Amino acid sequence: MSILVIGSVALDTVTTPFGAITEGLGGSGTHFAISASYYTDIHLVAVVGADFPAEHLRFLESRKIDLRGIEKVPGKTFRWTGKYDYDLNNAQTLKTELNVFEKFMPKVPDACRDIEYVFLANIDPDLQRQVIEQVKKPKLIACDTMNFWIQGKRDSLIRTISKVDILTINEGEARLLAKESNLIRAAKKIHAMGPKTIIIKQGEYGALLLHEEHIFSAPALPLEDIKDPTGAGDSFAGGFMGYLAKTGDLSLPSLKKAVIVGSAMASFNVEAFSCDRFRNLAMDEIRERYRLFKHLSHFDEIEL
C-alpha cells in the first residue's frame, strides 16, 4: 500500500563535531519519504520556495517519490540551522526560518485522498489535522511531533493526537507531553489521549514500542562513526511505516519487525550528513543490518 506523508522540506545547515553542511537537503517530510521509499510508493505533501534547488527534486524523483503534492511558491524555502556537541542526542537549534511555511495550507492532491497509510511528520499540529480532514478512508494514521509544539500548541497537538493510531515521540518529549517522569506511566497517559501504539525514540539507546499492553525494546546499533543525527527520527518513522504499508500487517509481531526496520534506517541516516547515506544505499545492506540487529539483541533460552 502507498503512504501519504505531510512534513517539511527544508534546507538544513548543520554542524557536528565531525563536520558541517550548508543548506543540505533536509526536513521531516524529506527524511521520512526517502527512507520509506525503500518499501513502498510515497506521496509527499509539502511546500518549497522559488529558491529550492532543482537537483534536490531530482533526487526525490529518483527515489520514485510522487511530488505532485509539493507546492512551489514565491519566496524562500524553510531553513533550519542547528548544531550538535559530543552528546549527539540533543540538537541545539540556532535558527529557524519558516519562510514559505508561514502561510502554508496543505492540499492533498485528489489522486492521493484514497491513500490508506498516512504519516504526519513533525510540523504544526493544525496542519497535521488539515491533512487528516482531507483523506477519505485512512487505515493507519501515525504522527510525529516535537517539544516546540508540545509547549507552544499543546491543545491543538492533543486534538491531533486524539485522531491518530500511532504516535512517535522522543523520550523527553513524551515526559513533557504527559507531565510524568516515569516513561511507562507517561506512555499510559498518552495512550489515554488516543493512540493505541506509541513509539518512544531514545536516540543512541534505541526505541520502545508500547502497543496496547505490550512493550518491545529495540536497541540502537552502537556506532563508532556518527556524522549527523539530523533526520534520524524521520528515517526511523519512514522505515517503520514503510514496512507496515508494504506488508499491510498491523499485528504485534509485524509492529516489532517494523521497529527494527525503522531502527536500521535510522542507523544508516546518521552515517552521513543530510540524506546522503541514501544516495547509494542498497537493499542488501538493509537486510544485512536487520540481521545485525538480531545478533545484537537475541539470546537463548535458559535452564535455571
Add this chain to the structure above:
Amino acid sequence: MSILVIGSVALDTVTTPFGAITEGLGGSGTHFAISASYYTDIHLVAVVGADFPAEHLRFLESRKIDLRGIEKVPGKTFRWTGKYDYDLNNAQTLKTELNVFEKFMPKVPDACRDIEYVFLANIDPDLQRQVIEQVKKPKLIACDTMNFWIQGKRDSLIRTISKVDILTINEGEARLLAKESNLIRAAKKIHAMGPKTIIIKQGEYGALLLHEEHIFSAPALPLEDIKDPTGAGDSFAGGFMGYLAKTGDLSLPSLKKAVIVGSAMASFNVEAFSCDRFRNLAMDEIRERYRLFKHLSHFDEIEL
C-alpha cells in the same frame, strides 16, 4: 563452581522520591553476594565494625553465603548516605564514612584460595589487587569500579584492570576511564587495557556486552515503580557471575544469557529499598522475568 567476592558491607541511608531508609543493609559486596547466591556458593571477603547488626549477618547466612572472610573489628561499619531525584540513573553522594574500611587489608581465608571465579566489587583498586594476589588458580576474574577511583586512583585502577578478564562499568565511567566520548571507541580503549570482556551498564537503558569483536545489547525492563536503584549494578554483576559460575560456560551465547540473568536480578533489586526484594524472591519469579526479557527484545525474521 563457587565465587569469591570482595567488596563493601555497609549501612546505607538512602532517600529517593519514593521513600527513604536509614542504615539499611548495603554495600557492593552485599548486593553482589545476595544476588549471586541464587546460582552458586558465595564466599564473601569484607570488614564490618562492632556496631554491625547481627540480623544482617543472619540474613546473609540464610542465603548460604560463607561469612568466614568477613572480619569484625572494633569501630564503626562503613556508611554511605545518598539521594536520588526523579532521574534515578544518578546517585548523589551526601556522605561517605569509610570507618573500618580505612585500614582494611583483605584476607582471603585459606579454604577459599582455590576458588576459580572471583569478583572484585567496587572498592579501592589497591585492595582489589591484594585479593588477586591471594587466589591460586583463578579461571575468571571480573571487577567493578566507580568514578571515585577513576579520578582518584587512576594508575592503581588501570593496574587492577590489566589483571582481570571482565570489567563491569557505568557508561559515564567508561567514557571517563577511556577519555573518549564514543562508547564503542571507549570500549576498544578499555579492551586494550586488558579485559577481553566489558559490560557497560546503562541504568534504565540496559547494558552492553562487548566481548572480543562482538556486541550484545540487553534492554532494561521498563518499570513503573522503581523504589531504590542502590545496588542495581552489583545485583546485575551477581546474577551475571552467578550464572557463569553455575554453568562454567564462558562462550558468547552463555555470556549473553548471563547478561540477561544479571539484568533480571537488577530489575528485582530496584523494586525495594536495600536488599529487601531478595528476602522473599523465588526462583520461579526469576524464570518468569527471564521470559519477560525475551518478549521484550526478540523479533522475527523478515522478508525484504
